[in-house]
Amino acid sequence: MAFKTELTSEDLSDIRQSALGAADPLGIAADLADAAEAGRLADKDDAGYALALAAEIAESRNKLDAALRYVERSVEAYGERDDSQAGGAQALRARILFRLGRTDDALAALEPLRPLLTRHTDAPAYITAALAAGGQARVAQQWLTEAVEQALADSGNTAEPSSAEDAGVLFFLLQQRHRLRHALGLQHDTHDNLAERLETRLTNAGAATAAAAAPDLLFFRQPEFDRLLEKLPALAEPFGANWDEHRGILERELVRLTTAGRSGLTLLPATVVGLTGFAGADGDPADAKVRAGYAEQLAGREGQIPWPPERNGACWCGSGLKYKKCCLPRSR
Ligand SMILES: [Zn+2]
Ligand SMILES: [Zn+2]
Structure with missing residues (x-):
């Protein structure tokens, strides 16, 4: 299988959607990695994304060594970027390291991502997923708790946020933490109560619509x-x-x-x-x-x-x- 000469960002999302169910996903992963490295991407900034996608495909087929190679190239392609996509690639690298039994390396890869928890709305989800894959749900709980407290302190608002929208990234932290704590069988605390109030308001808004x-x-x-x-x-x-x-x-x-x-x-x-x-x-x-x-x-x-x-x-x-x-x- 070979891709057309140049892949656009849109092609990449189509590939993402279809690859996991395709007959030869590993071939697709290899072709993606090739396209990224041979400069056959319409937007050169997509290289990190294409390589992370190749890694995810390989990971889904349990080809963890190949997945690790792709994701390391992805992290390298992102370079100094610290946006959400780049953070996601680094978290993916940690997840694969956990699955390879390299717990210390995985934790060392995740530690520097902690500041992203209060910066990007999807960081709570991808960091938690990586830790959970390594059986580190309690560490995730701890990190999310500290990030929630950080976000509350940063907001400087004494009043409770009135909606999920109003809470911003804090809402995603609270929601992720609330789910995780339920999975861990932990009792509700004040942050869980706030999470639930915001979630209920979100559901009610949806129901009214x-x-x-x-x-x-x-x-x-x-x-x-x-x-x-x-x-x-x-x-x-x-x-x-x-x-x-x-x-x-x-x-x-x-x-x-x-x-x-x-x-x-x-x-x-x-x-x-x-x-x-x-x-x-x-x-x-x-x-x-x-x-x-x-x-x-x-x-x-x-x-x-x-x-x-x-x-x-x-x-x-x-x-x-x-x-x-x-x-x-x-x-x-
Ligand atoms: Zn589905
Ligand atoms: Zn609850």
């Missing part, structure tokens, strides 16, 4: 999702800061609706063009009413994705994985 005929089950496939946040970063609040979170929000909402007695639920495959088109020149795609209206429009059309799939069937999100290995666990 969905009060119309069509529930707000807009689903953006991965390349669409990436384009969405690129174009309209404010939409990370209702739809999730990354595609994993987007799918988690939807899966939890579907479970919630089912628990509330709804059946025959479907996901509404949304597009950026569709949403902005529905909003029109004067409308705001981030407006809850606009989103609900677009959902209602899609609910009357073909192409909806029935939910839930069979446990062993293909996941609704199109990842190519079995539902029980993909989005099913996201509701927990």
